[in-house]
Amino acid sequence: MITxxxxxxxxxxxxVNKTNDELDEDLTKVEFxxxxxxxxxxxxxxxxxxxxxxxxxxxxxxxxxxxxAEGNLGVDYSKGANIGGKGQNVSKRIYRFTGFNDNTDxxxxxxKSVMGLGDSNEQEIK
Numbered sequence: 001m002i003t004x005x006x007x008x009x010x011x012x013x014x015x016v017n018k019t020n021d022e023l024d025e026d027l028t029k030v031e032f033x034x035x036x037x038x039x040x041x042x043x044x045x046x047x048x049x050x051x052x053x054x055x056x057x058x059x060x061x062x063x064x065x066x067x068x069a070e071g072n073l074g075v076d077y078s079k080g081a082n083i084g085g086k087g088q089n090v091s092k093r094i095y096r097f098t099g100f101n102d103n104t105d106x107x108x109x110x111x112k113s114v115m116g117l118g119d120s121n122e123q124e125i126k
Contacts, residue, residue: 057099
């Protein structure tokens with residue numbers, strides 16, 4: 001049993017007793033929501049790039065993705081057993097947008113929906 005101090009909804013400091021299993025479950029929930037937030041941000045980024053591509057007069061895209069890995073396992077009677085490996089990970093994304101074309105109608109509404117902005121929010125995208 002582990003005692004942890006935390007704040008309740010009213011801001012009061014309270015002690016909570018949790019078992020290791022309960023703490024593991026809490027950690028799993030936090031990791032899940034963190035991963036979901038990361039995925040949502042990636043989707044929003046890709047949607048913003050796609051919308052900008054559709055409104056740009058000129059688009060230049062350079063992407064390089066290369067993942068190499070190799071390994072070996074060997075036995076040399078004079079030196080013994082050896083295990084080796086190496087990996088290489090190269091990635092590069094460059095997007096260049098210039099100007100705007102005539103396809104800019106509705107982009108603000110699309111960005112608002114992707115970013116979760118509604119009428120009640122005073123933030124405006126221009």
